Ligand SMILES: [Zn+2]
């Protein structure tokens with residue numbers, strides 16, 4: 156919406172309806188659940204009517220009317236036109252006209268629910284505004300010529316409201332509990348079926364895989380298929396629009412495809428269109444080839460020199476790492492060696508000191524024995540005592556230092572790798 160463009164007229168009926176119904180549905184369901192409790196009757200009726208109206212859109216509006224994926228008996232076309240109208244997503248002619256524009260001009264301004272304008276616009280926002288093309292319906296002449304669809308278009312509101320009243324009242328008469336049916340099988344179911352369709356326009360153009368084509372934003376989203384009667388395989392659908400299947404494999408959850416197949420079995424449908432397997436496989440192959448081949452070839456085209464450069468780079472990194480390791484090891488052993496040698500020198504000093512202290516003591520003892528005055532003898536004895544104390548102290552220090560030196564030597568010898576014998 157960032158582009159400058161003329162302001163589009165808001166359709167207030169749509170805007171109010173689509174804003175009020177979800178709020179009303181959720182609030183009244185909560186109120187009803189708390190006040191009366193929800194039973195299996197409302198749940199079953201809700202699921203059944205959801206299936207009828209949902210399949211009216213998927214098997215009817217989408218795959219039969221918009222894409223002509225198969226032919227159906229008039230009774231089936233009528234039933235699908237009524238059920239589809241009950242989803243309140245516009246008449247089949249209007250819905251299919253928008254949808255054909257969506258396919259013809261996907262992701263452009265001509266696409267009514269252009270996913271490039273963001274989640275909210277493609278989900279619901281587009282319905283709030285008057286379409287740019289007006290209501291020409293010039294891309295659905297075949298549908299306008301169909302008497303059932305022309306009738307449905309002329310009487311759309313009556314059919315839509317009538318079918319909803321009919322379904323809900325029938326459920327109420329059959330299972331009882333009219334109020335619960337109105338809220339859950341009526342209102343809540345309507346909001347669910349509408350938003351499941353909207354999710355295909357929004358989420359199925361944002362989240363999922365693109366195995367069949369990357370030309371549009373469409374995605375295959377199996378999870379979405381679980382709630383949309385198989386419409387989640389949207390990337391396949393954009394690639395093979397006329398295929399009556401959206402999930403082509405037997406294990407793809409696609410109840411719409413199973414319904415159409417069953418109708419064919421009982422003679423109510425015919426001419427089921429399947430895209431040829433070689434075409435679908437070709438699309439799949441081309442899509443992954445477009446993505447992978449340039450990248451793979453670019454890597455494969457790297458020359459021997461480039462690989463050699465890469466290896467050289469790796470090798471230099473490893474050499475750097477090795478040098479760093481060696482440096483730290485060298486630093487470690489050098490520090491150890493310093494401590495070892497300084498301990499040795501310290502021990503040597505203490506031993507020298509001990510030697511000279513002992514010589515001093517011997518001299519004092521000799522002088523003391525040689526006699527002299529009283530005061531002289533006392534001085535010699537005091538000195539001798541001091542020297543004995545110093546010898547004791549220095550002896551202890553020398554012992555400590557030598558023990559440290561010895562343990563350094565032993566620890567180092569125990570931890571250091573032994574040298575390889577020559578010639579081994
Ligand atoms: Zn689409």
Ligand SMILES: [Zn+2]
Pocket residue numbers: 217221222254258392396
């Ligand atoms: Zn389609």
